[in-house]
């Protein structure tokens with residue numbers, strides 16, 4: 547990675563910008579050193595959404611993760627802020643702290659009860675997608691038979707709109723995403739999804755889905771996972787290409803960052819073996835894992851986008867203000 551001059555235009559803009567990473571995908575485990583989250587702040591990130599569970603695990607795991615994260619944040623208020631509202635993110639930035647909230651990947655954690663949405667919201671969960679790769683009681687996953695939203699999934703969308711939780715469509719089937727975007731009365735996001743037109747993987751999304759997301763007033767977060775960037779050359783160049791492709795489709799005001807960085811993927815690799823059905827071989831082959839762009843690349847991403855001709859306002863939007871705008875509109 548080339549060293550940036552600390553007084554370069556990109557570095558000055560990046561330091562000043564509000565930087566939002568809409569998803570980190572590491573797995574919770576008891577005893578995990580959560581102060582490793584500070585790494586994001588040191589890389590310039592002001593807000594991070596942490597995965598607190600997914601359909602792969604029993605939902606008691608999510609309760610344990612939320613309890614541990616909340617306890618840690620409360621005990622380390624000199625560094626971390628639990629973000630309930632968008633204003634908390636601005637305050638964290640002003641105070642040099644890292645704002646955190648949680649996300650869920652898949653609705654098995656709802657135990658087939660829409661009333662659980664409010665419970666998770668009260669625990670700090672600010673976005674949730676329907677199904678993690680495989681179909682469940684709410685709707686379709688991206689690696690399964692393409693089904694739409696179930697009646698339960700539709701009821702959950704209504705409840706998410708009511709309580710102010712963001713409807714997230716990453717990891718879901720085409721029909722489920724299109725129906726959710728049609729149904730939701732609030733902006734919908736893809737927290738961490740790249741363009742299928744550039745990288746033909748089922749986890750990536752089609753132009754229709756990208757356009758429908760923008761039409762809700764939502765934002766697509768580009769991730770840094772090698773599998774979904776470019777299976778031959780998955781570096782920062784590929785990430786810039788995904789940003790630029792989507793900007794050409796829907797404009798830069800509907801783009802953001804959801805890196806999905808995993809700082810310690812040992813537990814994840816074990817899960818991949820034990821629960822292999824969630825990551826089908828036809829899509830992931832044998833080279834699963836060990837492929838994530840880290841938060842430290844975000845400064846270079848800003849530099850490259852400036853060099854590609856992105857204006858300062860567009861860049862600030864992509865780095866964080868677009869997701870902040872959606873949170874301001876949706877979180878209650």
Ligand SMILES: [Zn+2]
Pocket residue numbers: 571651716717738806
């Ligand atoms: Zn994910």
